[in-house]
Amino acid sequence: MANDDTHPESIAAQALGWFDEATRAVNPPIHVSSTFLRDADNQYRSGRLYMRDQNPAFDQPEAVITALESGHQTLLFASGMAAATAVFQALRPGDHVLAPKVMYWSLRNWLTGFATAWGLDVELIDMTSVDDVAAALRPGATKLVWIETPANPLWTITDIAATAALVHEAGALLAVDSTTATPVLTKPLDLGADLVMHSATKYLNGHSDLTAGTVTTRADNEHWQRVRAVRAQIGGTLGSFESYLLVRGLRTLYLRVRAASDSALAIAEHFNGHELVAEVLYPGLVNGHGHDIAFRQMTGGYGGMLSIRTAGGEAAAIAVAANTQLWKRATSLGGVESLIEHRASVEGPTSPVPFDLLRLSVGIEHVDDLIDDLEQALAAAHS
Numbered sequence: 001m002a003n004d005d006t007h008p009e010s011i012a013a014q015a016l017g018w019f020d021e022a023t024r025a026v027n028p029p030i031h032v033s034s035t036f037l038r039d040a041d042n043q044y045r046s047g048r049l050y051m052r053d054q055n056p057a058f059d060q061p062e063a064v065i066t067a068l069e070s071g072h073q074t075l076l077f078a079s080g081m082a083a084a085t086a087v088f089q090a091l092r093p094g095d096h097v098l099a100p101k102v103m104y105w106s107l108r109n110w111l112t113g114f115a116t117a118w119g120l121d122v123e124l125i126d127m128t129s130v131d132d133v134a135a136a137l138r139p140g141a142t143k144l145v146w147i148e149t150p151a152n153p154l155w156t157i158t159d160i161a162a163t164a165a166l167v168h169e170a171g172a173l174l175a176v177d178s179t180t181a182t183p184v185l186t187k188p189l190d191l192g193a194d195l196v197m198h199s200a201t202k203y204l205n206g207h208s209d210l211t212a213g214t215v216t217t218r219a220d221n222e223h224w225q226r227v228r229a230v231r232a233q234i235g236g237t238l239g240s241f242e243s244y245l246l247v248r249g250l251r252t253l254y255l256r257v258r259a260a261s262d263s264a265l266a267i268a269e270h271f272n273g274h275e276l277v278a279e280v281l282y283p284g285l286v287n288g289h290g291h292d293i294a295f296r297q298m299t300g301g302y303g304g305m306l307s308i309r310t311a312g313g314e315a316a317a318i319a320v321a322a323n324t325q326l327w328k329r330a331t332s333l334g335g336v337e338s339l340i341e342h343r344a345s346v347e348g349p350t351s352p353v354p355f356d357l358l359r360l361s362v363g364i365e366h367v368d369d370l371i372d373d374l375e376q377a378l379a380a381a382h383s
């Protein structure tokens with residue numbers, strides 16, 4: 001369906017307009033076969049041999065995400081972690097990589113705990129400073145720079161275009177975890193990144209009913225071929241039903257992300273300066289960290305994720321979460337239901353997350369209900 005002028009909202013809503021040739025069904029059939037017939041002359045003209053990395057259910061979500069990210073190709077994985085780790089596993093022992101100090105904690109733990117043991121030279125730096133990136137790059141040795149923007153759970157911002165220029169000058173690749181921004185709000189490949197990764201568990205699917213991950217590349221190259229090989233050989237791939245659910249979720253991506261983003265801004269502005277809130281962390285606040293860069297590189301909003309630091313320290317933060325009724329106390333993000341979480345309880349002592357921080361994933365409920373519920377929970381925690 002898509003031509004160059006087709007808006008991404010239309011691409012998403014119709015999932016590229018694909019239908020099943022055999023039945024004229026507008027939703028894809030769910031194939032369950034793990035194996036495919038070989039032709040009598042020993043060829044595989046269907047192009048498919050085995051389901052692990054050739055599941056027909058991958059085709060549509062991969063094509064839709066490639067179109068939305070303006071990329072060359074997308075690979076679907078069984079989780080965001082499977083997708084992200086494949087990008088690093090495609091490197092070689094001794095390769096130097098830069099990653100942010102503030103990032104999705106589980107990937108940071110894997111990088112420092114496992115990737116280093118397998119021979120990657122991992123250096124964590126402050127990715128909000130292009131000067132720090134420039135100083136840390138080792139031309140020839142640095143092969144990959146990983147950034148996350150806005151970065152979980154402080155929502156700090158990295159300048160993708162400026163970082164890409166430096167990284168390319170040093171002969172390395174730039175990969176962006178764009179889970180929070182989504183293609184609705186940021187197009188990392190258009191800004192110069194080489195790879196964009198999503199935990200599709202979050203906004204791309206949007207309904208908290210599967211785990212999935214994606215990596216999209218701007219160009220075919222040796223590293224990308226190795227990422228493909230990692231997926232095919234290690235096999236962290238998605239099931240057929242989950243792949244179908246992801247397509248279903250993608251159809252409403254633009255509506256959901258814009259609604260969550262508008263509400264997150266309203267919530268951030270409401271609680272900024274509130275007497276029971278020490279600080280609101282949200283790139284949409286004009287006085288917020290990284291706002292100028294976010295204003296330039298994000299389009300139409302700043303995302304549905306924010307954090308608040310409560311007055312009264314850790315005990316008050318935990319009490320606020322305990323007293324919410326509409327906000328659900330649960331981990332994860334990017335679903336239609338709003339979630340609240342005391343992040344330090346999850347991330348442990350090695351994390352840079354302050355003890356008084358509550359992470360908020362804004363869903364699509366009425367924003368007044370979300371604000372009222374937080375107001376009563378703050379009051380209850382301080383009564």
Ligand code: PLP
Pocket residue numbers: 079080081082084104107148152177179180198199200201211212213332333
């Ligand atoms: N990246 C970000 C920013 C995340 O928030 C998460 C999960 O919370 C991941 C990656 C990992 O994704 P998954 O949980 O699908 O493995």
